[in-house]
Amino acid sequence: MRSGAGPDARDPQLVGSNIDRLVAERGWHTPVAVGGVLGRWPAVVGADVAEHCAPESFEEGVLVVRADSTAWATQVRLLVPALMRRLAEEVGESTVTKVVVHGPTAPSWKRGPRVAPGSQGPRDTYG
Template identity: 70%
Template sequence: MADRPGAERGRPAGAQGAEPGSDAARVALNRARAAALARGARPAARPGRAQGGAGAGGGAVARRGGAPAASGAGPDARDPQTVSGSIDRLVAERGWQAPVAVGGVIGRWDQVVGADVAAHCTPETYADGVLTVRADSTAWATQVRLLAPAVLRRLGEELGEGVVDRLVVRGPAAPTWRSGPRSAADGRGPRDTYG
């Protein structure tokens, strides 16, 4: 631009016939910008550009309120999040740590209590620190009741103390003689059949 006659720095080549006050205004604007930069003020985003992008100087552009926009190669809250991170955050926000931990132990029940006990005893429910398990025979129900302190100690090691306070062992479900749509409503059993 300097090789053309009349071309000045910061002035377009076709603006030779511009009004004489425009040079003074441009010089005053440049001085004001230089003074603002010397004070440490950051340039705001130009109208028409999206706020929060990088400016011409490559730095962060100030948002409304003066907080600089986050930019860079590091992850931040605006980036896509991993599924495990989102689930961990949801569990923590809802206070589901204990039920989720118990669910994990129930999924590994045979590793926690041993293959023999797990073959004859399965967990059913967990609520308010009480784990209910069902044995497949009355003999195994009695055996698991005797092993309850050891099972609670093992659950304490896996989950932390106080998550499971009590272990309720139920035997097998009693047989029912109700069958069909026309069974007796009062639950009559076999009466003297086994007498």
């Protein structure tokens, strides 16, 4: 069999079309779409919000966002409805079903191998 003037299977293929085919075959559309949004987080939520909060995880439709202060966590919680609309535009309706916003993590007062059971931190020595 001879090759004709048109392209055939032996010709080099474009990388993008092969990646699109692989994503479709493996059912990776949702994770790839969400990963793209998380990679472009500042463009999706705006530079000011992105400076103070970042996506932490996405599992089973739940996006977890961590803010760097309790004030920003409160502000982002107020913006959740607008954020849900924006995410629906980016990745499709019902891909992100819930956004959970956490504030900064509290410091751990437990140090060393000999921590007394039930100790609550620096206040436990004052009676």
